[in-house]
Amino acid sequence: MNQVDPYLIPALDGVAYGLLLFVVAAGLVLSFGVAGILNLAHGTLYAIGAYVAAILSDGSWLALLLALAVGVGAATAGGAALSGMLAPVPRGDHLTQALLTFGVALAGGSLLVMAFGAENLPVRVPATVDRPVDLAGHAYAGYRLVFIAVAAALALALHAVVTRTRAGMLVRAAVDDPDMVACLGVNPERVRLGVLAASGALAGAAGVLGAPIIGPGPSTAATVLLLSLVVVVLGGRNGHSSVVATLVAALAVGQIQTLGVALAPTAAPFLLFAAMAAVLAARSHGLIRRWSPA
C-alpha cells in the first residue's frame, strides 16, 4: 500500500471531529459576534446534550430522534435562561458577563456530575450503523460516516440561513452595527434572547449527535469550550464569510487534533498553539483591527 494509507483513518476522524467543532463553535460565534457575549457556559450546554444522548439512547433511531428533540430543547432553554440572567448586565461589561457565565458553567457542571455521576457515560448509537464499514480496505465506524453527512448538511443549512433568510440578515446587520439595528426598531433584548437560544440549540444538537465522539463526562464542558474557542479565534470574523471561515478553522483544528497527533505525537501538545500563532501572525494588522473594538 502507499504512504498515505495509514493516515486515511485519522484524516477522516479529523473531518468528523472538525464538523462537530464547527457546530459547537458556530453557536459560540453567534453569541459572541451578535450579542458581544463570551459565553463560558457554552461547553456546559454541549454537555447537557451529550448527557441526554447517553441517557435516552438505546440503539434505535427513534431514541436518537427523541434524544435530539429533548437535548436541543433543553440546551435552547438553557441558552434562553442565560439570556434572561444576562439581561441586567450592561452590554459592554465583559468582566461581569464572564463572571456570570463562568458561575453558571461551574454550578451547571457540578449539577450535571451530581445528577449523572463522575464517570464518563457510554453512548449507544443506532444498531444499523453500529458496525464497521469497509472503506478502501479499512474498517471505519459507520456512525461517524453518518455523523459527517448530517453535520455537513447542518453546516450547509446554517450557511443558507445566515446568507438567505430574514433572520440571517438581522444577524449580519447586528454584527455590523448593533446600534443602527436598534434604531431601526428591532429590540436588542429580543435579538440577544434569540441569538443565545439559537446558540444553545446548536450546542445541544452538537452534544446529542457528537456524544459518541466527545462523550459526556466531568471534563467534557471544558474540552469543548477550549476547542471551540480556538476555532473562533482562528476563524476570526470576516463579515459575511464568517460561516465559511469558522468551518475552515474547525476542519483545521479537527485535523490537528487527529492527523497531527498521528504524524507528530511528541509535538502534539503544542500543535494547536503553533497553529493559532501562525494564523494570527500571518493575518495582517488591518484584518484583526476589524474585530469588534468594544
Place this chain on the structure above:
Amino acid sequence: MRWLIAPAVLAAVAAPWLADPYTTATLARILVLGLVAASVALLTGVAGLPTLGQTAPFAAGAYAAATLALHSSSVGVTQLLMGASVGAAFAALTTPLVVYARGVVFLMITLAIGELVVTAASRWRSVTGGTDGLAGMPSPRPLWGLPILDTDRARYLYALAVVGVVLCVVVLLLRGPAGMYLRGCRDDEARMRASGHPVGAYLAIAYIAAGAIAGLAGSLLVTTQQYLSPADFGFDVAALLLLGVVIGGAGSVVGAIAGTAVVLAARDWLSGLLPGRGPLLLGALFIAAAYVLPRLRFMLRRVVA
C-alpha cells in the same frame, strides 16, 4: 481606604506567630495568588485589557523555577529571576497574538492561551511531570550565605517580603507617567493615538511586565508550596483571580490582593461548609457577585461622596 494599609501590613507580618503551620502555608499560597491577581489587575484595571490568561506565564515561571530548583540552584533570588524572565519571555512570545485585540476578544484569546498552556503542562511529562505533578523541590535560601527557609513561617515571611517589594515597585511606577499612559490607553485610545503615543507598544510593555510579575509569582509558588501540578494553573484559578480583581476594584493593584484573599477564603469556607458541593456553591458565589458587585460599588460611591 488608605488607613487600612498599615494595620493590614502589621497583621500580615504577625500572622505566622498567631496561626498554626497549616494556616501559615495557606496564607503563603494566598499571597502568591494575590501577586498573580496584581498582574491581572495591572492588565484588566489599569490598561483596560480584561484577561483570563495570566495563569499561563504563572505556569511558565513556576515550571522554569522548579526545574532550576531541582537541578541546580537553591538560591531564592536566582529562582525569582528565572521565573520572572521566563514569564516575561512567554508574554513576549504571545504578544503578537493579543496586542491588537481589545475587550472581549482579548478575554477570549487569553483564555485560549491559558487553557493551551494547562493542556501542554499536563502532557509534557518530561518537564512538568504531567498530571502527577512535580514534587521534591528543596527549600531555597533567600540569598547566598543566608540560612535555608526550612519552616512554613520562614517561607511565608520570604513570600511576604518578595510580594511587598514587587507591589511597592509596581505602585510607584503606576503613580508616574507609565500609569498615566496606560490609563490613557484604557480610557481613550483614539485620543492617545492622535497625540502621537505608540499605544500598541505601551500595551505590549504592560503585557510583558504583567507576564514577568506572574512568572515571578510562579517561582514563589514553588518555594511556598513545594509541589506543582497543572491543576494549580487551571481555568478555575484564572476565573477566581478575575473575581478577586473585580472585588478589589479593578483599577487597584493592592485591592487585587485583598480581593483574592477574600475569594480564596470564601472558597475554602464554602467547600468546608458542604463537602463535595464546593464547585456548586462557588458557582453560585460567582453569579451572586456578578449581580451584587456593581450595585455595591455604586452604593459605596454614594456613601463616600
